[in-house]
Amino acid sequence: MAPFRKKNLFAALLHDVDVPTKKATFGMGCFWSNDSLFGATNGIIRTRVGYAGGTTKNPHYRNIGDHTEVIELDYDPKTVTYEELLDMFWKNHEYGLTTKLKRQYQSLILYHDEEQRLAAEASHKAMQIRCNGQLRTEIASADAFYPAEDYHQKYRLQGHKDLCRSLGLDSSKLQTSHLAARLNGYLVGVGGMAQFEQEVGRLGLNEKQAEYVRRELERNEGGGLSC
Numbered sequence: 001m002a003p004f005r006k007k008n009l010f011a012a013l014l015h016d017v018d019v020p021t022k023k024a025t026f027g028m029g030c031f032w033s034n035d036s037l038f039g040a041t042n043g044i045i046r047t048r049v050g051y052a053g054g055t056t057k058n059p060h061y062r063n064i065g066d067h068t069e070v071i072e073l074d075y076d077p078k079t080v081t082y083e084e085l086l087d088m089f090w091k092n093h094e095y096g097l098t099t100k101l102k103r104q105y106q107s108l109i110l111y112h113d114e115e116q117r118l119a120a121e122a123s124h125k126a127m128q129i130r131c132n133g134q135l136r137t138e139i140a141s142a143d144a145f146y147p148a149e150d151y152h153q154k155y156r157l158q159g160h161k162d163l164c165r166s167l168g169l170d171s172s173k174l175q176t177s178h179l180a181a182r183l184n185g186y187l188v189g190v191g192g193m194a195q196f197e198q199e200v201g202r203l204g205l206n207e208k209q210a211e212y213v214r215r216e217l218e219r220n221e222g223g224g225l226s227c
């Protein structure tokens with residue numbers, strides 16, 4: 001018997017959350033870390049990583065052209081504000097805010113409406129002062145988003161193959177599952193044990209699955225998220 005198997009295997013797992021959402025798109029360096037960071041943030045419903053901000057058609061990892069690695073978020077604005085997401089954006093860049101980087105890892109905010117544009121520009125202005133005019137972050141309107149290859153989606157979670165199989169995570173769910181987003185953060189220590197315990201009952205995990213996540217969370221909490 002598989003280590004995580006249970007009766008009615010996938011019935012209660014919280015893959016889908018039906019609430020109104022807005023989108024946010026950020027480039028913060030390597031997208032693996034950002035996927036974990038935001039995935040375990042309250043108010044984030046779904047995450048997916050991909051390529052955006054450029055003009056190259058149909059980019060892929062070996063040839064992303066003039067695009068940037070980004071994370072696209074579906075978030076519940078009643079739980080987390082865009083300004084709070086911007087605060088996380090500024091505080092969690094993989095390679096810094098003032099370092100000159102190749103386009104792939106550009107610090108980038110892609111706004112989805114006028115309200116986001118104004119908030120992004122205001123926060124950029126404040127951060128530019130703090131960075132003594134050396135800030136390299138760009139702001140632009142969100143256009144085409146190209147999802148990254150399956151092996152990039154929920155990269156940390158995919159390292160736990162038996163758990164993934166028990167959760168029924170196929171390539172589609174890796175980009176759409178709320179549960180996958182949460183576990184992709186918790187398994188590397190993001191979010192913390194108290195938050196996990198508050199929501200584990202509604203995630204639909206069985207006892208063995210939940211205990212496995214607890215052990216990994218405890219082992220990794222406080223560690224870095226570098227790619």
